[in-house]
Amino acid sequence: WGSAARGRATESIPPNFYGTAAISPVTGETELYYPQWKRALKHLLTSLAILTQFLFMVIMIGALFTAFVWIQSTNLEWYSNLSLNVACSTVWGISLELLNWIVWIRVATALNNFENHRTVEAHQTHLIAKVFIFFFVDSFLWFYLLAFFHIPFGAQINTLLERLGITIDKPFTREEWMPRLGLCIGAVLSITQWSMLVFADAYVPYYLLRR
Numbered sequence: 685w686g687s688a689a690r691g692r693a694t695e696s697i698p699p700n701f702y703g704t705a706a707i708s709p710v711t712g713e714t715e716l717y718y719p720q721w722k723r724a725l726k727h728l729l730t731s732l733a734i735l736t737q738f739l740f741m742v743i744m745i746g747a748l749f750t751a752f753v754w755i756q757s758t759n760l761e762w763y764s765n766l767s768l769n770v771a772c773s774t775v776w777g778i779s780l781e782l783l784n785w786i787v788w789i790r791v792a793t794a795l796n797n798f799e800n801h802r803t804v805e806a807h808q809t810h811l812i813a814k815v816f817i818f819f820f821v822d823s824f825l826w827f828y829l830l831a832f833f834h835i836p837f838g839a840q841i842n843t844l845l846e847r848l849g850i851t852i853d854k855p856f857t858r859e860e861w862m863p864r865l866g867l868c869i870g871a872v873l874s875i876t877q878w879s880m881l882v883f884a885d886a887y888v889p890y891y892l893l894r895r
Contacts, residue, residue: 696804700797718800730795734817737791741783741821748776749829757852780822788818 703718755768792814801807834841845852 697802698804698807701800701802703800703802716802718802723799723801726799730799730814733791733795734814737788737818738821741825744779745776745822745825745829748772749826753834776826784819784822788822789815792818 697716701716701718703716705714706717707713708715751772752769755765755772760768792811796807796811796814799810801810842852
């Protein structure tokens with residue numbers, strides 16, 4: 685019906701797509717064919733890799749969150765509290781930038797190329813989905829723990845800790861932790877912006893230029 689050429693024009697094939705040459709029953713022309721079962725198997729493997737990344741980030745952020753809770757719920761001298769809070773925020777802020785823009789973006793690209801998508805549209809769609817998952821977990825899981833777990837259910841957490849025989853100096857109450865939430869966000873964002881500006885926008889281009 686004269687629509688074969690229009691379909692080929694709208695479906696661009698990525699340059700790294702590979703497969704077996706076969707005659708298309710629709711167009712009668714030779715096209716690259718990649719078995720659907722192989723792509724489904726690769727999707728399963730990439731899903732396992734993404735799940736592994738998710739668990740790694742949950743453990744890492746959970747450890748930093750536990751350290752932050754211990755710092756903020758213990759009666760420390762102001763300089764000790766400030767130093768530990770800055771150290772915790774610095775570790776998370778710099779790790780956030782390094783993991784997002786050096787590690788996870790490369791992992792997402794490698795996994796997407798491994799899936800061998802037939803069209804550019806499918807390739808870009810799956811790449812965006814992977815990057816979104818990586819960045820969302822890495823960037824926002826900490827704040828979800830604070831906003832939807834820690835502060836709303838502070839009384840229940842206090843009761844559970846008492847049953848476990850764990851005593852903290854400052855209870856999980858909204859009045860105590862809301863100001864600390866703002867302090868945490870401000871510190872993390874400041875460190876993140878500082879690391880991004882100095883290392884990514886200034887130092888890295890200067891280093892590459894001097895090489």
